[in-house]
Amino acid sequence: MLTARPVRIGVQIQPQHGTYKQLRDAVRRAEDLGVDIVFNWDHFFPLNGDPDGPHYECWTLLAAWAEQTSRVELGALVTSNSYRNPNLLADMARTVDHISGGRVVLGIGSGWFERDYTEYGYEFGTAGGRLDALAEALPVIEDRFARLNPPPTRKVPTLIGGGGEKKTLKLVARHADIWHSFTGPDVLAHKLDVLRDHCEREGRSFDDIEISVGVGGKGREGRSPDAPEIEGVPLYDLGARLFTMGLNGPDYDFAPVEPWLRWRDELNG
Incomplete structure (x- = not known):
């Protein structure tokens, strides 16, 4: 069950x-x-700071990190579905899965960052259209995983990022092993209720989905391990x-x- 899951830090x-x-050293x-x-x-360009500053591509980095490391799991937070054919993306993920030994x-x-699209020649379209394309791509990715030779070393966990209640969370209920959100605690509580409803309609156990949140670095010291707080609200208690x-x-300050x-x-024992 979800409550029995260990805490993980990413x-x-x-x-x-x-x-x-510097990236290699940080990993x-x-x-x-x-x-x-x-x-x-x-992404293809920095999201903050100098917009034309140094930047590197996602999946080639992941392949290098997979060879460099031996224990940590690795992934994108998150891959833009728009930038790669879904069959190709599945093959890329399978290949990095093998390089990493199943991590x-x-x-x-x-996808959302318009500059990526315009400068690299992808059609930006609308948010709804991009979500519809993601809905079409996810079964294709799953099917390609099943047909690759050699297959992935394990069922590659799928993390879906985003909080749209009508489309994104429905896709989470159908396809995701992990749901990631950057929303605050009050919003998270509501989104989890919506996700539970989608899981019920899809015949999926809500407890099968790991709940992932983006957080800042402050607020850990002096907190009780059984009631951790982020920005004053216990996200842990929400799941x-x-x-x-x-x-x-x-x-890359750690x-x-x-x-x-x-x-x-302390919490996991």
Whole structure:
């Protein structure tokens, strides 16, 4: 059941404003510290800071990180469905799965950053249209996983990011092993109720889905392990079990992550 899941700590090593050597070092530090999962993101330009600053592509980085590491899970938070044919994406994920020895997570969403689309020649369209395309792609990805030779080393976990109640959360109920949200605690409680309703209609156990949240680095010290608080509200008590912090280049400061790891270890025993 969801309540029995262990807490996991993730970092999103944002592939911007640093050199590849700095990115590689950040991944090494993440694994050495005991982080559970390392994400990057699927964009072509920085999302903050200098908009034309240094930036690296998502899946080629994941392949390199898969060879570099031995323990942490790896994935994108999240892959844009728009940028790759779904059959190709499944093949890429399967390949990184084998490089990593079964540690890849397929994080996926509908895409949103217009500059990526316009500069790389993809049709931006509408938010609704991009979600419809994601709905079409997910079964194709699942089918391709089943037909690849060799197959993935395990059932590749699917993480779906986004909080749209009519379309996105329905896709989570149908396809996701992990649901990721950047929403605040009050909104999260409501979204989880919506997701429960979608799971019931889809005949899916809500407890099968790991609840993942994006968080800041503050608020861990001095908190009771049985009532952890993020921004004053206990996200843990709502059911969140995967907590991920974003780390920006070029320094990729892990100091805010360390208290979370201590809290995780206290809670998980």
